[in-house]
Amino acid sequence: MKFDRPATTNPSDRMAVLGQPHTRIDGKLKTTGTAAYAYERHDAVEGQLYGYPLGAGIARGHVLAMDTREAEAAPGVVTVVTTLQMEKLPQDDRNIVRLFGGPEIVHYHQAIAVVVAETFEQARAAANMIRVTYDEDTSEIYNLAEKREMVEDQDIQTHTNVGDFHTAFGQAEVKLDATYVTPPQTHVMMEPHASIAHWTDGRLRVWTSSQMIDWHRQALATTFSLDPEAVHVESPFIGGGFGGKLFLRADAVLAALGAKKAGRPVKVALPRPMVINNTTHRAETIQHIRIGATKEGKITAIFHDCVSNTPPGGAGEDATNQTRYFYAGEHRLIVNRLAQVRLPESNSMRAPGEAAGLMALEVAMDEMAEKLGMDPVEFRIANDTQVVPENPSQKFSQRRFVECLRHGAETFGWTNPKPMSQRDGDWLIGHGMSGAYRGAPAQPSGARVRLQPNGRLIVETDMTDIGTGSYTILAQTAAEMTGLPMDRIEMRLGNSSFPVSSGSGGQFGAASSTAGLYAACVALRAMIAERMQADPDTLDFRDGQVIDGARSLPLSGFASEGEMVAEDKIEFGDFRSKEYKLATFAAHFVETRVNAYTGEIRLQRMLSVCDAGRILNPVTARSQVIGGMTMGVGSALMEKLDVDDKRGFFVNHDLAGYEVPVHLDIPQQEVIFLTGDDPVSTPLKAKGVGELGISGVAAAVANAIHNATGVRVRDFPITLDKFIDRLPPV
Amino acid sequence: MTAAPRPHPVPTGTSVRLTVNGQPADLVLDPRVTLLDALREHLQLTGSKKGCDHGQCGACTVMVNGRRINSCLSLAVMHDGDEVTTIEGIGTPDALDPMQEAFVSHDGFQCGYCTPGQICSAKAVLEEIRQGIPSHVTRDLEHVSFSDDELRERMSGNSCRCGAYANILAAIREVEERA
Ligand code: FES
Ligand code: FES
Numbered sequence: 001m002k003f004d005r006p007a008t009t010n011p012s013d014r015m016a017v018l019g020q021p022h023t024r025i026d027g028k029l030k031t032t033g034t035a036a037y038a039y040e041r042h043d044a045v046e047g048q049l050y051g052y053p054l055g056a057g058i059a060r061g062h063v064l065a066m067d068t069r070e071a072e073a074a075p076g077v078v079t080v081v082t083t084l085q086m087e088k089l090p091q092d093d094r095n096i097v098r099l100f101g102g103p104e105i106v107h108y109h110q111a112i113a114v115v116v117a118e119t120f121e122q123a124r125a126a127a128n129m130i131r132v133t134y135d136e137d138t139s140e141i142y143n144l145a146e147k148r149e150m151v152e153d154q155d156i157q158t159h160t161n162v163g164d165f166h167t168a169f170g171q172a173e174v175k176l177d178a179t180y181v182t183p184p185q186t187h188v189m190m191e192p193h194a195s196i197a198h199w200t201d202g203r204l205r206v207w208t209s210s211q212m213i214d215w216h217r218q219a220l221a222t223t224f225s226l227d228p229e230a231v232h233v234e235s236p237f238i239g240g241g242f243g244g245k246l247f248l249r250a251d252a253v254l255a256a257l258g259a260k261k262a263g264r265p266v267k268v269a270l271p272r273p274m275v276i277n278n279t280t281h282r283a284e285t286i287q288h289i290r291i292g293a294t295k296e297g298k299i300t301a302i303f304h305d306c307v308s309n310t311p312p313g314g315a316g317e318d319a320t321n322q323t324r325y326f327y328a329g330e331h332r333l334i335v336n337r338l339a340q341v342r343l344p345e346s347n348s349m350r351a352p353g354e355a356a357g358l359m360a361l362e363v364a365m366d367e368m369a370e371k372l373g374m375d376p377v378e379f380r381i382a383n384d385t386q387v388v389p390e391n392p393s394q395k396f397s398q399r400r401f402v403e404c405l406r407h408g409a410e411t412f413g414w415t416n417p418k419p420m421s422q423r424d425g426d427w428l429i430g431h432g433m434s435g436a437y438r439g440a441p442a443q444p445s446g447a448r449v450r451l452q453p454n455g456r457l458i459v460e461t462d463m464t465d466i467g468t469g470s471y472t473i474l475a476q477t478a479a480e481m482t483g484l485p486m487d488r489i490e491m492r493l494g495n496s497s498f499p500v501s502s503g504s505g506g507q508f509g510a511a512s513s514t515a516g517l518y519a520a521c522v523a524l525r526a527m528i529a530e531r532m533q534a535d536p537d538t539l540d541f542r543d544g545q546v547i548d549g550a551r552s553l554p555l556s557g558f559a560s561e562g563e564m565v566a567e568d569k570i571e572f573g574d575f576r577s578k579e580y581k582l583a584t585f586a587a588h589f590v591e592t593r594v595n596a597y598t599g600e601i602r603l604q605r606m607l608s609v610c611d612a613g614r615i616l617n618p619v620t621a622r623s624q625v626i627g628g629m630t631m632g633v634g635s636a637l638m639e640k641l642d643v644d645d646k647r648g649f650f651v652n653h654d655l656a657g658y659e660v661p662v663h664l665d666i667p668q669q670e671v672i673f674l675t676g677d678d679p680v681s682t683p684l685k686a687k688g689v690g691e692l693g694i695s696g697v698a699a700a701v702a703n704a705i706h707n708a709t710g711v712r713v714r715d716f717p718i719t720l721d722k723f724i725d726r727l728p729p730v
Numbered sequence: 731m732t733a734a735p736r737p738h739p740v741p742t743g744t745s746v747r748l749t750v751n752g753q754p755a756d757l758v759l760d761p762r763v764t765l766l767d768a769l770r771e772h773l774q775l776t777g778s779k780k781g782c783d784h785g786q787c788g789a790c791t792v793m794v795n796g797r798r799i800n801s802c803l804s805l806a807v808m809h810d811g812d813e814v815t816t817i818e819g820i821g822t823p824d825a826l827d828p829m830q831e832a833f834v835s836h837d838g839f840q841c842g843y844c845t846p847g848q849i850c851s852a853k854a855v856l857e858e859i860r861q862g863i864p865s866h867v868t869r870d871l872e873h874v875s876f877s878d879d880e881l882r883e884r885m886s887g888n889s890c891r892c893g894a895y896a897n898i899l900a901a902i903r904e905v906e907e908r909a
Contacts, residue, residue, distance in 0.1 A: 023834050023835055023837065024834065024837065026842070027833070027834035027837075027839075028823040028826065028830075028834065029823060029842075030839055030842030030845050031817075031821075031826065031830040031833045031834055031839070031842075031845055031846075031849060032777065032817060032818070032820075032821055032822055032823050032826065032830060032846075033775075033776065033777015033778065033816070033817035033818055033845075033846040034777065034818075034822075034823060035842055036776060037776075037779075037843065039780075040770065040776035042774045042776070119760060119763075119771075120767060120771065121760050121762040121763060121767075122760075125762075187891075188891050189841070189843075189891055190779070190781045190787065190789055190841065190843040190844045190889065190890070190891050190892075191779070191781065191841070191843040192780075192781070192782075237841075237842065238841060239779070239781075239841045239842070239843030240840075240841040240843060240891050240892055241841075242891070269780070271783065272781070272782040272783060272784060272786075273784075466841055467839075467840030467841030467842065467892045468840070469840075619837050620837065622837070623837045623840050623892075623894060623897065624840075626893055626894070626895075626896050626897065627840060627892045627893035627894065628893070629893065630893025630895060631891075631893055654782065654784060654786060655781070655782045655784070655786035655787050655889065656784070656786045660889060660891060661893070661895070662885075662886040662887075662888075662889055662895075663881075663882040663883070663885040663886045663888070663895050663898070663899070664867075664879070664882040664883050664885075664886045666882070666893070666895040666896060668896065669896040
């Protein structure tokens with residue numbers, strides 16, 4: 001099905017099941033420990049061995065020698081695979097740095113060996129017996145601020161240069177010129193990367209933890225020079241991803257190499273302390289923002305310049321994206337720079353771009369409102385736009401940012417209190433707010449539906465559920481479209497023998513995969529209409545019946561002679577991006593306490609009002625947003641990978657060193673979704689929310705801290721050392 | 731770097747008798763096997779999760795003799811004769827425990843990987859408060875309350891990167907109020 005014009009009325013509009021607060025259909029499995037994740041697939045294949053990886057102890061240089069004799073002689077060891085035993089393995093386009101093979105080391109904890117043994121303990125012990133000799137290159141510079149001065153012309157990209165920013169800014173009545181820093185961050189999904197690999201007759205089967213089944217299949221085929229048809233990938237349950245499991249990683253490669261050499265299936269999980277430097281992270285950014293406005297608060301000039309770290313060939317963290325679209329202003333200059341820093345690979349993490357960009361932009365907006373003496377809510381409303389500022393012929397398909405702001409302000413009880421004006425005993429109280437913008441992309445997505453003689457419907461797609469609720473919203477889509485009750489829908493996800501879906505990433509998963517399943521269901525309805533010699537548009541599917549005027553037939557009857565199978569795929573026409581700009585919007589409000597004596601920060605309450613098209617399931621959508629809000633609190637207050645500037649690696653590479661929010665850090669959270677559909681987005685008129693939830697949150701927290709204390713911290717996260725000496729006298 | 735390989739003694743197994751979810755389990759284990767891996771790899775009870783293997787996340791929380799512990803931080807051989815309850819012993823898909831039901835109805839999870847640990851901890855937390863065991867946030871040592879902050883503080887060893895905390899709190903609260 002080609003989606004090449006905005007949706008009109010269609011069967012999904014009934015919203016008898018879709019849009020309803022259905023609890024997760026995989027909930028019973030997940031709460032009882034019966035959902036099996038990658039490393040737990042004892043059922044997958046007999047005779048699994050354990051692989052334990054070894055990561056490089058240097059950030060850059062070469063491996064000169066690896067003495068594996070002791071490891072190989074250790075009890076239970078079956079085989080040892082080292083990076084010196086092979087050339088660099090062919091690399092998939094989506095991986096920026098190599099995963100395995102050859103003597104060259106390009107980042108710390110790059111995988112250099114895997115020990116395969118009968119037990120986990122034996123493999124781990126033997127991995128520690130490998131003696132590695134390196135030739136270390138210590139000439140690299142790992143400090144982003146230093147590298148910022150060395151960015152080459154070809155790594156500077158001017159996204160927007162309209163009007164005359166410099167003149168307009170020079171003449172502006174009120175100006176802000178500030179620089180913000182957002183640190184490198186890491187996903188810390190609770191399930192570490194893990195895979196089981198098994199070879200039979202030159203075919204490779206992998207049970208893994210992947211957001212994108214087909215990307216993994218293609219990348220495995222490339223890595224091992226196989227026909228993609230000879231690779232099978234399964235990932236029905238995924239213990240979180242947040243962008244960290246989009247691409248093939250070393251766990252699957254090592255398991256496959258170990259299994260090949262051992263001639264038996266091998267499973268490998270990345271040990272937690274290896275995950276951070278071995279896999280990907282969100283890049284650090286240094287963002288320079290300048291805003292000029294009239295005294296009345298109309299933005300006339302806006303400038304955003306970002307630099308971030310990436311190994312050669314990567315895209316870093318382009319934190320300028322939202323600034324092109326979010327606020328009006330005639331004169332605009334927006335520039336992105338890539339600093340080549342040879343740390344581990346920087347790549348996507350939840351809301352890549354906007355998450356870091358809004359941390360800066362939305363604090364800048366708060367600072368600007370303060371300079372103008374304006375309410376920050378009103379300042380944002382005054383600069384709303386319904387068209388893309390740099391290209392006014394392109395309009396937003398739906399943009400209700402002002403409604404988010406007004407509704408949020410009212411619900412929260414926003415009064416724009418003066419900084420340092422509220423106090424409760426030893427605690428300074430602060431209120432802060434921010435706006436959020438995140439694009440609403442869509443990707444092609446396929447699905448197959450199989451109507452069974454017993455009246456059940458099997459849904460098959462390689463879509464993944466990384467905690468997003470895909471199982472549930474897809475079942476709701478199928479139930480809505482076929483008129484079957486939810487308990488008659490059997491969902492099968494995360495398997496490369498099913499039609500290729502959008503996968504989970506970039507906030508496109510829910511909107512795209514439900515559209516793909518919609519297409520498959522429309523195909524099934526057409527087959528049934530043909531059998532009935534009826535017009536598919538007039539048929540009504542409800543309560544397990546197909547109704548054509550006075551005629552009513554049980555749906556299961558159409559499969560009485562054998563299952564009825566329909567398959568299709570949704571493809572999105574470019575009207576979606578050419579004529580329109582599709583995006584999601586939110587307003588965040590935060591109340592915090594800061595201890596007047598110690599500077600301890602304790603959040604009190606959080607509110608998000610979201611504009612994201614039709615909400616397919618308010619239960620799972622709310623969870624996506626509170627999850628984003630929670631990660632946003634981490635960005636504001638604690639999350640930072642510390643770079644060892646000399647040795648070139650992230651020092652705090654475990655869950656004790658890299659802090660994420662825990663229960664006591666998170667206060668009451670409220671989420672409101674504006675009702676309404678966006679017919680330009682998909683046939684289901686839906687957009688994603690999974691990344692909107694994190695976008696802007698950290699800035700709202702930062703603004704609330706400023707409101708409590710009068711202190712502005714422009715270097716995230718806002719830890720005690722950065723402001724305790726500036727707290728107001730007690 | 732070219733030191734000759736040392737011969738390694740073959741680790742001999744140690745016998746351990748556990749009672750897991752009411753069933754006796756006799757195991758002969760490498761003494762390096764953690765309680766978590768004894769459950770996950772040897773008994774194939776994979777409901778208990780491994781998030782870090784270092785006592786930093788709580789995904790491996792199980793009950794031992796009625797107290798919650800991080801099973802990754804404890805060697806299995808230290809538990810000879812102990813009673814272990816894992817998530818599999820708390821309820822099954824056909825017979826959910828009230829805490830599991832509350833997690834489903836309040837959507838107290840997303841990816842589900844931290845969830846068994848959260849549920850084991852949540853059940854233990856209610857019991858600890860009932861027994862009057864104080865915590866870091868307890869104000870009145872004579873009367874330990876079921877306040878939100880007591881629940882949050884006591885659950886803070888169970889990280890949830892999906893950020894389901896607010897919903898987990900609602901689930902625990904519902905079970906507490908129904909009890
Ligand atoms: S796995 Fe035991 S605390 Fe993380
Ligand atoms: S549900 Fe994913 S970590 Fe808690």
